[in-house]
Amino acid sequence: MNEDDFPKELEVLKADIEFYNDSIKEVAVDMMAEGFSKHPIFVAHQHEVKLGELILDIKDYARDHHINATTLEELVEKQVIEQHKVEEFKAAYKDPRKFICIFWVRPQGAYFIYIPYKKKR
Numbered sequence: 660m661n662e663d664d665f666p667k668e669l670e671v672l673k674a675d676i677e678f679y680n681d682s683i684k685e686v687a688v689d690m691m692a693e694g695f696s697k698h699p700i701f702v703a704h705q706h707e708v709k710l711g712e713l714i715l716d717i718k719d720y721a722r723d724h725h726i727n728a729t730t731l732e733e734l735v736e737k738q739v740i741e742q743h744k745v746e747e748f749k750a751a752y753k754d755p756r757k758f759i760c761i762f763w764v765r766p767q768g769a770y771f772i773y774i775p776y777k778k779k780r
Contacts, residue, residue, distance in 0.1 A: 673774065676724075676761065683714075687699040688756075696731060700760045700761075702726065703725070704725050705725070710737065710764075711729025712729070714727065729762070731745070739769075759775075
């Protein structure tokens, strides 16, 4: 796969996140309410990733991405985010009640993406 596929892959990711929206929001709210973290992060991946806890498995939903729930604290502990970059990350982090923070892990690299939660009708 090459980087020309990036826009197409991003659309697939967005479709999966839209599908998973309510479940992700419920987990994020619980993580914050129970004091696990003020910075919930959801890892989207298609291959095995040892970050966080698997909450949405493609086998159960026939989607393209697994979703793991993790936190800023775990990403710092596992040195995915360097300690000296934490304040910079927090400054860029969007309101977790309005946006899903996705750590999208691909063979070509990993990216932080913020996707707004769907509005209730």
